[in-house]
Amino acid sequence: MKTLYDKSVEGRTAFSFAFEGDTERALAAVPAYARSEVKRLPEVSELELVRHFTNLAQQTYCVDTGFYPLGSCTMKYNPKVNEVLAGDTRLTQRHPLDAPEDNQGVLQMCYELKELLADITGMDDFTLQPACGAHGELAGMLIIHAYMRDHDPRRTRVLIPDSAHGTNPASAAMAGFETVTVPSDERGGVDLAALDRLMDDTVAAIMLTNPNTVGLFEENIVAIAELVHARGGLLYYDGANLNALMGLIRPGDLGFDVLHLNLHKTFATPHGGGGPGAAPVGVKQFLASYLPVPVVVRRGNEYALEDDRPGSIGRMSAFHGNIGVLAKAYAYIKSMGCDGLAAASRAAIVHANYVKARLSAAYPPAYDRPVMHETVLSAKPYDKYGVTLLDIAKRLMDYGFHPPTIYFPHFPPFAEEVMMVEPTESESRETIDAFCDALIRIADEAREHPELLTSAPHGTVVTRVDSTRAARVVITSHRDRKES
Numbered sequence: 356m357k358t359l360y361d362k363s364v365e366g367r368t369a370f371s372f373a374f375e376g377d378t379e380r381a382l383a384a385v386p387a388y389a390r391s392e393v394k395r396l397p398e399v400s401e402l403e404l405v406r407h408f409t410n411l412a413q414q415t416y417c418v419d420t421g422f423y424p425l426g427s428c429t430m431k432y433n434p435k436v437n438e439v440l441a442g443d444t445r446l447t448q449r450h451p452l453d454a455p456e457d458n459q460g461v462l463q464m465c466y467e468l469k470e471l472l473a474d475i476t477g478m479d480d481f482t483l484q485p486a487c488g489a490h491g492e493l494a495g496m497l498i499i500h501a502y503m504r505d506h507d508p509r510r511t512r513v514l515i516p517d518s519a520h521g522t523n524p525a526s527a528a529m530a531g532f533e534t535v536t537v538p539s540d541e542r543g544g545v546d547l548a549a550l551d552r553l554m555d556d557t558v559a560a561i562m563l564t565n566p567n568t569v570g571l572f573e574e575n576i577v578a579i580a581e582l583v584h585a586r587g588g589l590l591y592y593d594g595a596n597l598n599a600l601m602g603l604i605r606p607g608d609l610g611f612d613v614l615h616l617n618l619h620k621t622f623a624t625p626h627g628g629g630g631p632g633a634a635p636v637g638v639k640q641f642l643a644s645y646l647p648v649p650v651v652v653r654r655g656n657e658y659a660l661e662d663d664r665p666g667s668i669g670r671m672s673a674f675h676g677n678i679g680v681l682a683k684a685y686a687y688i689k690s691m692g693c694d695g696l697a698a699a700s701r702a703a704i705v706h707a708n709y710v711k712a713r714l715s716a717a718y719p720p721a722y723d724r725p726v727m728h729e730t731v732l733s734a735k736p737y738d739k740y741g742v743t744l745l746d747i748a749k750r751l752m753d754y755g756f757h758p759p760t761i762y763f764p765h766f767p768p769f770a771e772e773v774m775m776v777e778p779t780e781s782e783s784r785e786t787i788d789a790f791c792d793a794l795i796r797i798a799d800e801a802r803e804h805p806e807l808l809t810s811a812p813h814g815t816v817v818t819r820v821d822s823t824r825a826a827r828v829v830i831t832s833h834r835d836r837k838e839s
């Protein structure tokens with residue numbers, strides 16, 4: 356595959372204008388912010404430039420071109436109507452510094468989104484400011500920190516299960532807490548006896564994900580909530596993956612006091628694309644005075660920004676958060692309706708269990724119990740043929756599929772060589788079957804022709820790459836690239 360530099364021919368340009376004088380003089384009139392000294396740039400024609408980038412774009416794998424079973428990320432296809440509505444110029448042309456009286460539509464949307472999310476989660480109030488899951492966790496932890504400072508300053512520690520997403524301990528530590536790990540039991544849930552030992556009057560909260568990071572529902576959640584509350588702690592819910600619960604169960608009803616939701620997973624913005632996200636944080640009423648300011652409120656028929664919350668942890672972002680992502684979530688929830696959201700969760704759960712059932716002979720599940728929206732499967736049986744999970748994932752690309760999540764840092768220690776597959780509700784039975792067929796065929800190949808896997812992928816533009824070289828050999832200029 357040639358780079359633009361490879362295609363460069365001295366003297367070629369991507370424009371030609373009929374200048375009055377000569378080109379040199381015309382270019383001299385280019386404004387002062389243009390670079391004074393131009394390092395060597397590729398010299399190509401406009402058509403070559405267009406073809407280069409169009410061809411590159413067409414090699415990009417995305418959810419619009421194929422199945423994206425990346426566990427923990429909910430890379431589901433979302434209806435385009437949400438994009439269209441969020442892209443409406445009546446929204447995109449608003450300025451965040453518009454006076455609230457001139458910005459009633461945006462504020463009304465924010466207020467109604469808070470109400471919808473409160474309804475879906477069983478919480479009382481929300482902030483829409485945080486820009487991603489980890490940012491939402493930080494906001495939630497700061498709220499708990501402020502609350503404990505006012506009510507019980509001895510509580511300086513936060514309990515976190517060993518299966519938790521890595522952002523959980525990081526957020527708790529950033530908010531000023533000491534973190535303590537709670538082990539999992541053999542069924543993949545929180546070890547209740549260990550929790551009982553650890554839960555003392557130095558503990559401010561426990562951070563939990565449910566379904567947890569390996570796709571299992573925490574069966575003892577009510578007992579956990581009772582134990583933690585009885586000993587004066589609070590419950591934080593990492594709601595990054597609400598795709599198995601929306602419309603079915605409300606975290607607020609399970610006993611959680613604070614939560615964040617990743618709108619850029621479950622609510623119509625895909626995760627992992629590197630684009631903007633939004634992680635609203637919801638709280639029960641007794642914590643509402645700590646929410647970041649300004650809070651969007653309704654006064655009669657008017658919507659306003661309330662700054663006057665003396666206990667507030669302060670701003671979490673500029674302006675109102677990522678409005679485009681909030682608008683997509685609003686459009687999605689309104690267009691799905693309550694029954695639609697529940698149907699989506701049910702389909703996500705059925706699809707994950709279907710994948711588990713179809714693949715469990717070839718790839719033994721890490722836990723032998725029903726899963727929620729994703730399933731963890733092992734490639735350990737292919738060890739003896741010299742085939743790793745990485746080889747299987749690479750080979751899957753030859754069959755036209757994006758690999759699932761592999762070697763997730765939070766997989767339990769006993770679960771070696773495991774992948775996490777999240778099929779999502781949007782995929783058809785045919786697509787899921789084709790994916791399972793491919794993985795089963797790859798398992799046969801592992802036994803019969805392991806070399807096909809260890810050198811895969813073969814049919815992609817870029818074949819097997821050295822995964823660590825990019826971090827070790829840093830290229831800062833075109834010349835380095837030629838020499839390396």
Ligand SMILES: *Cc1c(COP(=O)(O)O)cnc(C)c1O
Pocket residue numbers: 427428487488489490520522564568593595596617632
């Ligand atoms: C994705 C995820 C997060 C982090 O969300 P970001 O938006 O990537 O910061 C936190 N917890 C869980 C369980 C997740 O799946």
